[in-house]
Every structure is written in C-alpha cells, then in structure tokens.
Amino acid sequence: MAFESLADKLSAAFKKLKSKGKLNETDIKEAMREVKLALLEADVNYKVVKDFVKNVSERAVGQEVLESLTPAQQVIKIVNEELTALMGGQNARLVFPSKPPCIVLMCGLQGSGKTTHSAKLAKYFKGQGRRPLLVACDVYRPAAIEQLKIVGEKAGATVFEMGQGDPVKIASEGVKYAKDHGHDLVIIDTAGRLHIDEKLMEELKNIEKTVVPNEILLVVDAMTGQDAVNVADTFNKALPITGVILTKLDSDTRGGAAISVLQVTGKPIKFSGIGEKIDDLEPFHPERMASRILGMGDVLTLIEKAQDAVDEKEAAELAKKMKENSFDMNDLLDQLRQIRKMGSLRQIVSMLPGVGNKIDEMNLDDNQFTRIEAMITSMTKAERAKPSIINPSRKRRIAAGSGTEVQDVNRLLKQFEQMKQMMKKLGGGKKGKRRMRLPPMM
C-alpha cells in the first residue's frame, strides 16, 4: 500500500522525540532533518520538502510545542496539519454544472490508467444516481475501444463509439448523444501518449475547444513518482486541467507524487486509484491521506465503504435475526459477501489505526473468505438453515464439493456455533446497547 516506507521512517523519527519528554530546539532540528530525509526518499519534490520542513520547524520551535506537556504529540499534530495543507486541505470534488451534462475530458500518458479510470468514475457516479456516458476517443490503438466497452459494461455504463474516426468529431457527437439520451455525465476517454507529443496535444486542445469540458482530469501513475509530477506540470501548462487522478496508489510505497502534485501544479488530486478492479477508486481526501502517512489509519473511508456495502434494510433484518437467534448460514454468507464488497482484506485492514507497515507481517488471505463461501454454497438449503443436521457423511460431501478438507468444515461449524452462542448472550443482555462482533473466521 501507499506510503509504507514513508510512514515507517516518520514513525521512527517521532519515536525518538517521544522518548525525550520535554523538547529543546536541537531535538526538533534533529527530528526535522529526519523528516526531510524521509520525504526526499519518498520522492517528494525538493522544493516542496524544503518549504514543508521550514513551515513545520517554524511552528514546532514555537511556544505551542516547547511549553506543551506532550511536546512530541504537538509536533506530530503540526506535521499532520501541514501535510494535509500540502495536499489541499479538503477533498476537491468534481464541479457539476447547473445545466447537464457535465463533460469530463480524460487525458494522460499511455498506460497511466485513463481507460480503467474512465470506467471507475462512471461506476462511482452511477452509484450516486448519475447517468454516465463513456465516449471512446482513443482511435489509434484498435484494442482501446474494445477495452472501454469491456470496462464500461462492468461499470454498467453506455459506451458511445464511432470506430476509428476523427476523435474531435466523436467527442462532439458523444456529447450530442448524451444530451439527446438524458445522460448527465459524459466521460471522454482519449488516446494515450508515450510522452508529451505535439500532434496528440493539438488533438486534445481541439477536443477541448469543441466540447468545452467542465472538467479536464489528468490521469497520472503514482508509481512514477517525480515523473508523474513533471508530467502533470507539462500537461497543466498546455491544457487548463482542473484536477488530477492519481492511479496505482496501491502499488506505490513511496507516495511522493501524492504529496507534491498540488504544490507543483496548483491543481488538486480529485481521485485516487487503489487497484485494478472497477470499485478501486477513492475520492482523494488530504486529511485522510495525511493520517495514513502518519500511521493513524483512515477510519472515515472505512466507514464510508461499509455504508456503501451494507443495505440498511438488510442490516435491520439481520439485527432482528441476531436478536431472535435465528441467524443461519445464509446470513453468514450474506455478511461475508458484504465485507468483500468493501475491498480486499489488505485494503480494509490497512485503514485501521496503528496497522501501518505492520500489514506485511499479517497473514491476510482473501482465499479464506473464498473457502468459507465455497463451503456454505456446497451445503443444501436444509443444512444452511439448520447446521446441526450436518453429520460426518454430510461433512465429507461438503468438503468434497467445496474443494476443502473435513477439518475446514468442522472449523467453520464450530465458529458458527460460537457466534450463535455469543449472539444469544447479547440478545438477552442490555438491549441495543452492545453491538455484535463476528469472531475471527481465520
């Protein structure tokens, strides 16, 4: 996950401060030197680092730290606030015009993730009640249109294409189609560039002049660090980009691009890509990112993911079943599927406070979920409703059907029984005061 090594180094610098109790200027100077090195190693732009360290140092040698009873905590608080400010303070949203459709032009280098993120955006905004249209303007790579159709289908969005014609004409016809068919969001996927190429830049400018987009989003690959920032700077000088989508943050352990983009280009990161799947997109929240960098987790994003994954009506029904102790294997299966909708175990756990770089030592295997799902789906309707009827021969059949061992089935049944016992206790306890927690299934 992003920022692992940076988080690691910063936490080492702060640990030293914490061990000191009261701080003097030399302690702070020493810590700031380590923070500076950590940021440079994370591939943060040099000027950004210099300004950042200057701002933090000025505040940290002030009274708020030197006179504090918990000086190290004060320094961390200042670093947190300054990091948040560096990345823009608040989440920068897409600006939807009062008269639809909102036209979004996607641009970026080849392989940065434009096509994937066009579809991710479509899915994201569809979930918010919008009617997106994807427009295929990458006419040079024959497979690009096909790729957009495939990811568009996953997003449940209509794809407008005219084969390998003139991209400027396709873009304007796409917008016309959107207006005629009630699409309130048009996402235009354009051709990638190996590097900033004059001819293709001209084409982007012509599309821009013709369709007058509300948003021009530049897609950059976080893994390329400083290069991503330089690319953003160059694009920004040629086109009036309104924001950045920082992709592949899941594979970027350094995080330099995330921290530098806004300071170098003046344009905010609006979304980040955190995986290859269609749902692996997050609005970019600077304060949450700062919190992740400082190893404090990101509970707000976790809660939002849970809210998206859980259907309120189903949750109420489930609570009722727990209370009446009529929770069965079908309900467990539903629960597991909801958790999986929130992302991979690694993605979920990485958002918990205090996990940080320890995540690599954890044995987070999504296959455990797959095995449990396979076992439950290998059970008959009667077995799922009343697992107590599962005798040894049924266990053998379930194990064979799910590609697992009889011990796995035994373990699942035992854990299910423990869970029921716990629900029984909670159901009879102080009503509504305590929440059930599933015991670990692994």
Ligand SMILES: Nc1nc2c(ncn2[C@@H]2O[C@H](COP(=O)(O)OP(=O)(O)OP(=O)(O)O)[C@@H](O)[C@H]2O)c(=O)[nH]1
């Ligand atoms: N790990 C990870 N991979 C990603 C992410 N976004 C995109 N990818 C992968 O990056 C590769 C390139 O993505 P595309 O969407 O095809 O990139 P593009 O910019 O449209 O490429 P061109 O059409 O060649 O310009 C694909 O293999 C994607 O699956 C992300 O957020 N995380």
